[in-house]
Every structure is written in structure tokens, then in C-alpha cells.
Amino acid sequence: MNTPAIPLRILAYAVAISVTIFFLYPYWWMLLGAFRSTEAILTNPLALWPETLDFSAFEEVARIGGQSIWVYALNSVLVTGLSTVLSVVITALGAYALVRLPDPWPMKLLRSGFLLTIMYPYMLLVIPVYIVMFKIGLLGTMTGIVLFLALGPIQFFLFEQFFRRIPRDIIDAARMDGASEISVLRYVVLPVSAPVVATVAIITFLLNWSQWFPVLVISRSPKTYTLPVALLNMNGELGVNFQGIMALAALTTIPATIVFLLAHRRVIEGVAEGAVK
Template sequence: MTTIAHPAVLGEQEAPAAHALAATVDRRIRLFNRCCAGILIALALIWLVPLAWAVDTALKPNAETTKITWWIDNPTFDSFRAIIRDTDILNWYASSFITSAISAFGTVVTGSLAAYALSRMRFRLRGVVFWFILIGIMIPQQVLIVPLFRELDSVNLLNTYWSVALPQIPLAIAVFIFKQFFDGLPRELDEAARMDGASFFRTYRRVVMPLCRPVVSAVAIFTFVWSWNNLLWPLLAMTNPKLMTIPVGLATVQGTYGIRYADTMASAILGALPLVLVFLLFQRRIVEGIAGTGLKG
């Protein structure tokens, strides 16, 4: 990545005065950029304080947490052990992982199939289907909790992984992200495959999907993270402590630790850990995904 500094190469015929001016501006800009770096590093460190403080506190024994100091007299992992032993956090991990994986997988598969039909096939009512799905972008899941709860209650699906995973699959925005990507692919590619007698499904599976790894991974990572972090719906759908997702579990036990701050922080860190890993592994993909699609949870 280039930075903004050099007034670049001036034409040969430029007067020496222009060179002098350029040199001054160049120096000023470089100094300015160095100040920017200093300020930004300070801000970044401030931004990291809450997380660092949480880690620091979690490594203290509970008794030490009433002293506000970074220094730890007796560092220990006891709080982490206590959380794993005394709460259902391992179940919550499983629940979060299963429901988020189903949601992410389902969104990618159903969304890309629908987008492929909208992008490449000719059929009646195509425009109607298109607008019908577009409406979905406008409806936040949060306004649907009441009817959704009754609907799933009436078919006895509450307190199952399905009740959390299934409603998160039909993500209208994913269809449009895939469609946008498919529209940008040269038609000759899949037309050649179709001419060779491949079915639509085979073309989709063998020709088109392998070309959209970047968009598949962006959609998959995002739906996984959103689903993992969703609180409102899983809070209503999962009341069995063994089936709760990580955010619901943490929100529910919050306050039961009293002054055992080290335990509280340990539970927060354990809850954060999987997503920190996802972030570290897919940092570039996540950032490119936002930049390319403007996705927002």
C-alpha cells in the first residue's frame, strides 16, 4: 500500500523553485504522517485496553481483583477451570457451533442456488420473484420475534438447534450478493459447459461455484459470525441451559458471579475465544468482504 507523500517526479522543464517548493511540502507531509502514526498507535492502544484488562483480570485470583492494578501477585488459570467446570459452557460452544455452521452452510447453498437461477435462467415471473426476495432485505429479523416464536412453538421446535438455525438461513441479502457476483462472471464460461450438455446443476456446481470462492467465504464467514453473535432470537428460542448458545448462556449467568470478577472475565474470554480465532484466521477475507459488499450486521 502506498502512502501519501511524494509530490512525485516533476517534469524536466520545471523551474528549480518548483523543486524547492516540492521538497518543503514533501518534508511537511512526511512530518505530518509521522504525527499521524503516533496518534493512531496511541488510539489503537487505548482501544485494546478493555480486552487487555479483561485478560489481566481473568488471570488474577478472585481475591486480587478488587485492587485496580495491572500487576498480578499470583497469576492463575483457576477462573478458567472454574468456568469450564461449573457452567455449561462446553454445551454452549457445541450449540453455537452447530447452529452457526448450519446457518452459514444453509445460507451459502440456498442463497447461491437462488441467485444462479435469477442470474442465468429465463422463466416467467422472474421479475416477481426478484422483487419478492428483495422485500426481505427490508425486514429485520428483530421485528419478527413475536410471530416466529408462536410459529415454532406451535410445531414444537423451540429448544432445538433447528429453531435457532433455520430462521437464520433465508438471508435475502446473500442472494443479491451472489447474484451480483454471478452477473459479473462471463456468460461464455457456463454457456460452453451447457453446450457440452452439462445440466444447470452441474454447471453451477463444477463451473460457477469454484469461481466464487471469495464471495462464498465472505458470505459464509459473515453469516457464521452473525449467527454466533445473535442474542435476541436464541434467547427466546432456547430456554434449556444445556442448549443455549454462547451469548445467551453468558447473558443468563451474568450477575450470578457476584464479586468474583476474575470468573466473570474468564467467562467473557472463553466466550470470545472462538471468534478471535475466526478473526485471526480470516482477517483479510473479512475485511475484503466488508469493503466489497458493504455487509452490515
């Protein structure tokens, strides 16, 4: 109807801007911490701009725990990338099957079993997963980590909702024409699925980039550690290397931030949709 009065608008913007600062300030402080020398930080923790750019922290984090930071970075990329691809393919096929053929008891059982799994407190599930990994010989392997990270609730719900919305008529028409289920999938469902696949892939990437506990538990040595796990170890070390910790935190955060900024609309809408289930 009418635009609100000026004082109300000022108030609304004051709130929005303060809250935005609350959300963003830790990132800026982290970056400052990475580029400012320790003495400078101790003298003035609140500086909003670096006095001088000090890159020494990045030389210090070049090697962590006896191996190059590139090992962690590469592991992060591999684990996240592979688990994302696997998650999209496996969950899409699974959700599609459960939407198209929901009634037979094995399918009902599968759906209930999956819902039960995602209800189990995650960090407590990870512990028995350690034993499972041991039993099937995947403990300490990249394969084990990737397979475990391929299963997730939001991926399933997004695909399930999407496949439910595909009109039955289109599929029935194709079947009337004698198309096999594989052709239906290939020529009817797949072409319209590009947006949901992209959404799920990006969200899975962001989720799995953040994962650290399963990686830590399934690993047997730092050889399979990812960036967050390296950060955990560095933060737990005796003898504070504040600047190095901030540099590593920044390196862990920046890739996720870039992906999110490039696809923010898709991510936010996808998460909202996957959650409202």
C-alpha cells in the same frame, strides 16, 4: 508525490496508535480480568500485567446454570457450523437462480420479499418468529435455531454480485454444447466459486457465532443455549462474579478472534464488497 513532513507523520501515527489502543485495550482488560483475582482488580483496575495468574475463574465457569460449559461450547459450534453450511448452500443456490432467471414474477416476488425481510428490524422479527416456531413445532429445537440463522443479507449480496460477474458467454457456450443447467452449475460455475464460498462461509461463521437473541428466544431451556447466551445469563445474575464473567467473555470472544485473524483480508474485503450494494 512527496512524503509528508515529519510533524505530520508523528501526528498521523499518534492518532492511529491511540485509536488502535482504544480498539484493543478492552480485549487486554478482559483477559487481565479473567486471570487476576478480584482483590487485585479492585486494588488496581489499571494494571497492565497480571501480578499472578489466577485460574480459579475457569473452574468457576466450568458449570453455568446447572450444566457443563462444554454443552454451551458444543451448542455454539454445532449451531454456528450447521447454520453456516446451510446458509452457504441455500443462499448460493437461491442467489444463482435469481441471477440466472430474474424476470418471471415469482422470482421478482422472491427477491422483493427477501429485501423486505432484511429491512425488518431484526430483534423485532425474532419475536413473531417465536410464534412461527411454535406453530411449526420447532420451538426449543436446535433445528429451529439453525434454520433461522441460515438466512442473512450479506450472504445473499455477496453471492448475487459474484454470479452477476460470471460472463454470460461461458455459460452460453456450455449450453450450446448441450450441457444441462445442473452440468453448467457443476462444471462451469462451481469450479470458479471457491473463493466466494470461502468468504461467505467465514463471514457467516463470524456472524452466527455472535448471535444470541434468536437463540434465547427460540430456546425453551438452557439445553440449546450457546456461549453468548450463557454469558448473558451470567452477567444478569445477582451477586457479581466479575472474574468469571471476564473468563466466559474471553472464551466467547477467542474463537471468533482466531478465525478473523486467520482470514482477516478475506473477511474485510468480503464485508466491504457485500455492503457496497
